[in-house]
Amino acid sequence: MLVGVPPAGAAATRAEGPAAYRVAAGATAVRGAATSSDGPLIRAGTGTYTDSLKPGERKYYTVELDAASSAYVSAVAAPKPGGTMGVRDGIEVSLQAADGTQCGAGHHRSFLSAGGAYPLADYAERVVKPGAPCRSAGAYRFVVERGDAKGGDDSAVPLELRYVAEPPRKNETEEPAGPGGWSTRAPSGPPPGDGESVAGGTGFNDAAELRPGAWKDELRPGETRFYRVAVEAGEQLFADAEFGAERGGAVPFVVSGVRVGLSNEARGHVLNKTGGYQGRPATVSLATPPAAYGGGAGGGEAARGMRLAGWYYLQVSVNPKVRQTAVPVTLKIATAAARRSEQEPGAGRAAGGVEPVAATSRGTHRQRLRLIGYAGIGTGTALLLGLGVWTLLARRRQG
Known part of the structure; x- marks a missing residue:
């Protein structure tokens, strides 16, 4: 448990500048293949894998799927903190059958959509439900592709890969309501008080655990710190990041100067603001839809990301263009049973009459989720230019 205690060596690193993303201890180094037929195997039950990705590069990895479990294969791309990335740079992840059939939508994340060179993470998923593709057991390929680095850092970025599987659910056809249907305010409001001191981690692997309440930290420009919060099935997460004032006086205004992102336990993107x-x-x-309601595909990106109960990872960033030594931040965290928006009738019920899922113990959830491997973060609305070019490239690949 990392409550109020910095990860080993973090204090010394931060004294010299923003800390880089720290990969999992004991991670296995692999080299993704340039063709779809010979990607290295991301094995079940062996934890985290590492690789790197150059601009314009596409890499393939092999994963073995059974015929019953939903699968989430994630990639984290971690550029140098405080760096500058190209306007068309980012990563895209997808999961494919051997014949090229997409097991679900591919997901694109842009380095610049949040205003800085922050770590990105997301997964490609195979959700087992009636009519879904890729239902058969066998070898599948996980694909990670990077965009064009023109105008930014063209060095290879480190990748962290992981694979998580989840046994089938009883009712995969139930879909949660869109994020706008749920309350955006905690029932009792933000937690009061100045907060307890905490030192956020450099990434998913050393994220500081936060209980509901108020917490204080301090970030350098260009830095991203990670925190994890337990969210049970049927609960919403509410998080306020209050960035403090500059002690030295007025500084230039920075668009997207501060950021809060959220990823789920399998490192899938949920929200970014x-x-x-x-x-x-x-x-x-941030205010989320409730966790673990159903398939997630019908409720938008945030509902997709809230598919799982368990740990949710907050990422708090300060843009490298902010001209001050450090920025104080107070995090106010709350979780609560799902509530509909106060403007809508039927509080506590999902759209279409779906009842909130009963909260379960985290121990029960741990038995449900079988960790098999990973990769995997979050970004907000991408720059129109970057998305347009990315879409064009995607169409050319499919053509």
Whole structure:
């Protein structure tokens, strides 16, 4: 448990500048293949794998899927903290059958959509339900592709890969309501008080655990810190990040100067929000749909990301363009049973009459989720230019 205690060696590293993403201890190094037929095997039950990815490069990895479990294969791309990335740079992940059939939608994340060179993570999934593709057991390929680095850092970025499998659910056809249907305010409001001191981690592997309440940290420009919060089935997560004032006076305004992202236990993207910052107090808030309601495909990206109960990972960032030594931040965390928006009738019920899932113990959830491997973060709305070019490239690949 990392509550209020910095990871080993973190204090010394931060004294020299923003800390780089720290991969899992004992991770296995692999080299993704350039063709789809000979990708290295991401084995079940062997934890985390590492690789790197150059601009414009596409790499293939092999995963073995059974015929019953839903599969989540994730990639984390971690550029140098404080760096500058190209406007068309980012990663795209997908999961494919041997004949090229897509097992689900591919997911693109842009380095610049959040206003800085922050770690990105997301997964490609195979969800087992009636009519879904890739139902058969066998070898599948996980594909990670990077965009064009023109105008930014063209060095290879480290990758962290992981694979998580989940046994089938009783009712995969139930879909949660869209994020707008759920309350965006915690029942009792943000937790009061100045908060307890905590030192966020460099990534998923050393994220500091936060209980509901108020917590204080301090970030350098260009830095991203990670925190994890337990969210049970049927619960919503509410998080406010209150960025403090510059102690030295007025500083230039920075668009997307501060950021809060959220990823789920399997490192899938949930939400990403940014805010402007000019050395004056600024708040960025997140409110999620309830966790573990159903398949997730019908409720938008946030509902897809809230498919699982368990640990949810907050990423808090300060843009490298912010011109000050450090920015204080207070995190106010709350979890609560699912509630519909106060403007809509039927509080506590999902759209279409789906009842909230009863909360289960984290121990029960741990038995449900079988960790088999990974990769995997979050970004917000991508720059129109970057998305347009990425879409064009995707069409050319499919053509």
